[in-house]
Amino acid sequence: MRLDSIAFRLIVASMAWVFLVLPLAGFLIYALYRTDVQKSFDAQLEKLVTALTIDSMQTVDQVPVAPTNRYEPLFEVTHSGWYWQIAPVDKQQVVTLRSASLATATLPSPFELRYPADPETNMRWRDDTGPDGKPVRIVEVIGRLQHAEEGPRFSIVVAGPSEWLEYSVATFRNRLALALTVAGAALLVLMVLQVRFGLAPLQRVEEALAEIRSGKANRLDGAVPAEIEPMREELNALIQSNEDIIERARTQVGNLAHGLKTPLAVITNEARESPGPLGEKVIEQSKIMTDQVQHYLERARMAARVGVIGRVTPVREVIEPLARALEKINASKGVKIDVTCPTDAAFQGEKQDLEEMLGNLLDNACKWSSGRVTLEVKPSPLMSSTGRKRLKIIVSDDGPGLTKEQRSRIGRRGLRLDETKPGTGLGLSIVIDLAQSYRGNLTLDAAEIGGLKAILDLPAA
């Protein structure tokens, strides 16, 4: 992943979330839990000390009564962590009462240690260690016997094991940390997936752009996210304006080339009328200009086709008008063109290119024939290396034909085997160039009906 990518930014941002927010949240939860546990523990101690105070102080004697242990059975178990102790504060003559769990030990009195009392409950709190050395939480109430409101004060102390409290909180903290770590990891994974999912349309846009560049498509279509919609429109407008510019340039090349043809015709004709070195030079040079014009027209045509893949041209649609036109042109010779073409034969390519190829081949055949031309279209038994279907178009005439040696020379630009018949010598080379641009080819052979047989192999659709 690149450091300047949107995915990277999104993932870094979400990682910041996870690493900052989760620990903070964990700490808060931990603190809340800890306070809560502490409060409920304190509440329990408070309850015990209140109950013990009532038990021990509700007496008619001059000394407190030893309370029962029904509130907490662990008061009976030695060093259980749960203790109580009732001791006189002012007069030392009254004996100190202790829970069985305390044995002979004494709990320190927060009152004597001058701990302040809670103003609401009048209780004093202190964390200390018990007789067995384990941490305990101590709560103390200073009370008097029920019947002697001005009598001696007693310190009623209850202690509970705060070790359990620490343990409980620590366990919670560990579990919380584990849970939050797992959640964080899951969040990170989800973030990555979310980024991928969120950016998937960009991937599609990228693929669509690649298709445009390779010529499989000529505009950005299909659903795109709303955020990219304006960009798509701009892009399509850009492609369109680009196409327009190319089209304009192409039209201008065409216009220029076509515009030159009439003056060239004039110059050539004029030069022919004036014999001599100047006339010859002009004829020679205007021939070069004519070839150049023709060459650039062809280039412009071929360029127009680049990037247009997937066009399908029914062969019959092209053959029929051509055959009709050529029969009419050659009516004085009485040329008849026999066409054999399956209705579903289709060429994978531009209609105009097929027209140029077939037009030139048929024109050639008509020019040389003595009356009969055949055109046969059939699916080729040969498959191309990619397994695509192919098409064979065979044009034969009953003219004089060509020798094997002549056939091998044909197709060179401007080569004319017979200078007496009119022509530019470009016809077959155009056919070959076009066929090759479709990964097809043109082969020449002797025709069964006497003349030349031209076999065009092209991709079928």
Added chain:
Amino acid sequence: MRVLVVEDDTDLNRQLVGALSDAGYAVDSALDGEEGYYLGDTEPYDLIILDIGLPKMDGISILEQWRRSDKKMPVIILTARDRWSDKVQGIDAGADDYLAKPFHMEELLARARAQLRRAAGHAKSEIECGSVRLDTNSARVTCDGEPIKLTSHEFRLLAYLMHHRGRVVSRTELVEHLYDQDFDRDSNTIEVFIGRLRKKIPADIIETVRGLGYRIIAEDDAT
């Protein structure tokens, strides 16, 4: 034979008119589409050379209108656009042949001859009537193999009659087809030329059909 040239380029127009006149045709010319259409519509031409890219009215439309009003004369179109779709479009509009610019004048003349022969129903380039033979390619007339010297007016007259041999051709038709539109159309000149022709070729070949015109006997009748 009367030919119309419709071409907006003045130089090419002049060259075409020159070459066709030299080849023995009576030639009219138009420099824009409207004039060309009008001439082709009103005058009886044997052949029209029509440029496709014309000011005021394009060649294809002109051709289609002529064909719609049932004008059957052969038309050769000249075009700088030489894609097959352009050619087919021209032929479908009613052209009989096309020629892509730049072209050789000889090729244009050859195609013109072919169209004229075809229109008159001759397949070969030579037309024979008895002992007289017309070679349309070289524009030469022979009688029993001996070349005959003819003036251009005499040649045009003989060639027209031979192209339409076996048919009675009226004086008006001859005037219309032998002279361009600027010529002083006096049908008496036809009689003068017929008289001169009869002195140069066997006199019985050209028959006078009283009140109707002239006829050259077809080959079958010649014996």
